[in-house]
Amino acid sequence: MxxxxxxxxxxxxxxxxxxxxxxxxxxxxxxxxxxxxxxxSIGAAYAADSALEWCLYNNRERSPTLSQPTMSNGATYIIYNNNLPSTCPGGETLNYRAVGTYRSISRSFEISEL
Incomplete structure (x- = not known):
């Protein structure tokens, strides 16, 4: 028992x-x-921010444009102008949105002139 x-x-x-x-x-x-x-999310935000900083620099500086930033961590970004993918050429009115993606997380930042 x-x-x-x-x-x-x-x-x-x-x-x-x-x-x-x-x-x-x-x-x-x-x-x-x-x-x-x-x-x-932080990686995605940095990618979007880097894309907009690059775009802002190309629009403000009169020197030759810099090459697009490359993310060392594998993050990607897409720049949009009026909801269409854009290469952010210099001299245009600032109305851009960048979507950064890192490991399936996306974050978006926008820059525009008033």
């Missing part, structure tokens, strides 16, 4: 530990994803 109660006690303890582990996993996995997405 003593051996049977030890097996039941062991099964109950393992079940309790497994339940607690699964509950904690369910709580913390979304938080870990949020932290990762926040980090990726």
């Amino acid at each position: 003593q051996r049977g109660s030890i097996i039941i006690f062991t099964v109950l303890m393992v079940t309790s530990i497994l339940s607690i582990t699964l509950a904690l996993t369910r709580i913390f996995i979304p938080r870990i994803r949020s932290i990762t997405e926040a980090t990726n």
Whole structure:
């Protein structure tokens, strides 16, 4: 009779530990994803900001245009002018929006003249 109660006690303890582990996993996995997405959001924001800074420089300076910025972390960006993809030529009225993307997270910045 003593051996049977030890097996039941062991099964109950393992079940309790497994339940607690699964509950904690369910709580913390979304938080870990949020932290990762926040980090990726920063990379996307830097890409969009770099694109607009480059565009602003090309519009303000009269010197030869600089080459487009390349992101070392693999982030990408697209510059839009009036909702159409643009290369941001110099001398135009500033009305640009840049969308930076890094690891499937996108952030957008806009610059315009009044």
